[in-house]
Amino acid sequence: MKKLLRMMACLIMATTMFSLTSCAGDDEEIMQEDDIKVAAEQIVGTWQLNGTREFWRFDADGKGSKVSPSHGENWDKDEDINEGEGNRFEWYLQSNGLMVTYFMESTGAYSDPEPDAPFIINSITDKAMTWTTNNGKGTTQKFTRVGQNR
């Protein structure tokens, strides 16, 4: 009896495990190819995160693709960091979103990934952009363009 009960418990547990086992890790946001191209062009420029003095600048010195990434910089004026003094990064767009990797002098390489990346760009216009972070909560951030496209 004891043995039977243990077997039933395992069976139930196994069933539960199977039911709980999911491909949640396999689920990911997908950007379409066309959207990627548009976003790669339109993202070029300087953006301010709404409600903050945090700025992001995306340059067009590459193609914005994984093979030919472009570069940029972000800085936070609330901490007395000006453009040119901020975090340099490498960016590219692929199907899972915008990837940003920061440059580190200590390693001499773009070796520090942005923790909230990849960003899923929800919308991007000449004036505004929104993206959703990959922080597990799906936080949406809104930006306002402040600089010319480069």
Place this chain on the structure above:
Amino acid sequence: MNKPLKITLISLGSLVGVLVAAFVVVFNVVFSQERLTSIVRQFAGDYVTCQTEVGSVDLSLFGNFPKVSLRLNDVSIVNPMDNAPSDTVLSVKALFAELDVMDYLREEKVTVTGFTLRNAQANLYISADSVANFDIFAIESDTTAVADTTSTDILDQLSLHNITVEGLSGTFLDMTSQMDARLLNAHLTLNTDASLQELTGGADIDLKADEIYYSDSLNFGQILDLELRDARLMYDGKNASVKVPRLRIADQEYLLSGDIALSAHVWNMNLDGIDLAWQDERPTLTGVTSMDSAQVTMGDENLMYVTTDAVMIDLPVTSTAERWTTDGKTTIKNLMFAMDPDGTMVDHLDLDTRFKASTNAQFNDFTVTDMSTTLGSQTVQGNVHVDMTDTTVLKADVDVLVKATSLNELLAMIPAAYADALKGMTVNAKLDDSRITAVCEVRGDQFKLQKTSIKTGVHSLDYADDAALAADLDNVTLAISYPAGSRGRQFEIRSNIEGLTVKQHDDSTNLNAAIPDLKLTALIMDDIIDGKDPRLNAKFSGSAITVDMDDTISVKITGANGEADIDLKSVKNCIKIATKASLESLSAHVGNTLDGSTGALALDLKALYDEKQAEILDQLSPEVVFTLADGKFDVDGIPYPVLLPSVDASFDKNQARLNRCQLNLGNSDLGLDGVITNISSWMKEQAMLEGQLNLKSQRVDADQLMDLASGFGVEEEAAEEGSATASSAAASASAEPTVEQKSDTVANDPFMVPKDVNFVVNTNVKAVTTNGNTFDNVGGQLTCRDGVLVLEEMGFTSKAARMQLTALYRSPRRNNLFASWNFHLLDIDIAEMIRLVPDIDTIVPMLSAFQGKAEFHLAGETSLFSDYSPKMSSLKAVASIEGKDLTVLDSETFQTIKKYLFKDCTTNKIDTMSVELAVARRKMTLYPMLIGWDKYEAIIAGTHTITGAMPFNYNISITKCPLVGGHLGLDITGNIDDIDNISFKVGGCKYANLYRPEKRNVTQEQTLELKDLISTSLKRTVK
């Protein structure tokens, strides 16, 4: 008497009587007044070219027989000239000439033997055209012959034995030389047996005059009330004598000619007993000139002025064939001498001088011996010899002794006008005998000093003034000698000072200084005599120097020695200096700020001062060598004594060399050596300052040094209290202080890395202790270049691991500093690693759940505020931890995990662990970490925020589980700050396919790439 004799005498007498009668008749007929007057007038008319009047002429035959007196009455010679003060050249009331009849009877020659002038007035005048109004004698056509003949004839006709002048007055005016002279009421009696032709003989003279006056463009003289009695002159063509028993000048005033116009005013001068003889070409002089009870004033009040009450001069002269000598003495009473109207230099002092002087007959070899001059209370004695026998050179030999005296006596001599300068001062001292000797010669305009010696001294000096300054000196001596030095071309100056103390005690100053003994020796090249630039060598030595001030500062130096060479000649327009100084010890105390002492200290300094250079180093061109031993300093603000056991350094304008510099501070010892170059070019901003230094140490206590260094450059918050108050309100509203608060609340002065320097410091430290840990063999290189400070490949070992560190610090902007680091711990125990680097526990909090050996790599960087706090938005880091055979620590958390996932019997051992994590923008990301654990395999990943409450979100995905045979996930969320309220939720297995390439999605692919990127980039930097 018989009758024939009687008749004869009567007949002779009658004959004589007839002859006499006949002579008288003839004489009166021939030499009557009218006749004589007419003859003289005619004679005068023939020989005098201007108007001549003779009142009458009388001839007296018998009054002075055989001499005949010829008397001319009322003689006047008139010769009018333009601008002459008078037309009358001469007017004489009576003129007597004594004629020798016998000369006439014997030689038919008229000889004048005596001459008397009564009541005469002469007015002599020479016009600007050099025409004289007394040029009145007729001249024949053959002027020279006539003149010579005339002068010879006149002298032949003169054999004067007596001259009497009564009441002679006259004026002489020469317009060509602006000369003006006059004589008033002169009376002269001269009896002589002199021959005018041979100019030999003697004369007795009495002279009296009311006034003798003379002036020209430069000179002026006036003698009033002159009286000369019983003077006797004698000259025999070879020998002469002058006796002046009495010469009195009641009052005279005359100007002395020269570059400076002076006036002298003398009353009541008497020459008493002057007896001058010139015999066998040698003089003899006896007698005294005195101006007793008289006052002499000489000079001009605006230039030089001398007054006395009485002067006595006694200058007897004796002579031999070779030398003339005198044993003279002069006494001046109440002498006052002033050089300018502002004050006197000698004020009412008595002067007494005695000396023996001699000269050779050629007056080119003079000596003064046994000279003793006393002025007031001061006495100077000496001897002088001047030799000009060689006409090409003047030689002089001087030996003078200034007798010892007291300073009080000297000061008493200071004139009242200058005495005010000493007001408020009290000085006592005794001056030793001072001796000055010198031998020199002058050739042309070249002066050459052959030797000289000066010795003097002062002892028992006390000084005090109303500024509360007091000084005492036991003894000071000064000696100067020449020639000296190795080549005999230097002046040597030696001075010894003993027992010098200086004190000043008043409301604001409290000073005591003492020098028990000090020796100074200087050598100066004799070029200085010729006015050339001097070259000087000086040495000093003293046993001790102490200075105490205001009870807060005290300095004591012992065993001071030094030498200095100063040369203004060798290099044109430059001063060359070479000095050496050494001390046996130095101690200094400055209030509560500094208390220090040293052992032996030595300084060797060379410099070439050129004021034309612009930069200070180029102006000085210094070369310095400095050594110090046994330095110990207690400095306010430094809790440990600063020990400098030895310092050996040198520098010049281009480089500084530390040969050896040992500094011990607290538990740390630091030995520094190396060289710094390009100093001069760097100061001119033409090049970078380069330095290559080596730091060696047995031990460094990093915690102590950091404590010392922290706070350097940070001002007190109290100074910024106003802005802090305003900012604090804003601070309360936000989790993090604003950038304004960080920059304003505390006025910071961070270390700014200089941009124009290139320094390399090689470190070799045997042991570094920090945070309770000891790191052995810490060696590496610290580089400061172009504004970046880099600690390169600093390797060290500890009992826990091998470590390697590279760090960088940059200061582009005061409130935007930058630091980065690259840190590797190889073969490290995890617990030890967390103990060494506590911040790891903050970044990877779950690491503390494991124990065992690991390999840790960390690279990070951040911008910093001026107070060195990180700007969190710029903080970036990547880390990699690899561990084998780790054990999970048995904790409550693990027990909870076990409860959900594992059997009780599951062990804590983990086969392998590979952790990659990254920090950016305030978040730490733990990339999926695969843990192999018995039959289990799990992947742990998550993020947590590193600021604020530090929320975290982790997921444990069981990818291999014998129990369930499938995948399981557990989500763990919460806040680090609230660890008791962690949430555990069974959730999905997020990373089931992470290590299944065929099932990985893009993000998972990317995740693995990023893990590899992090690991590879870190390991690439391991040396």
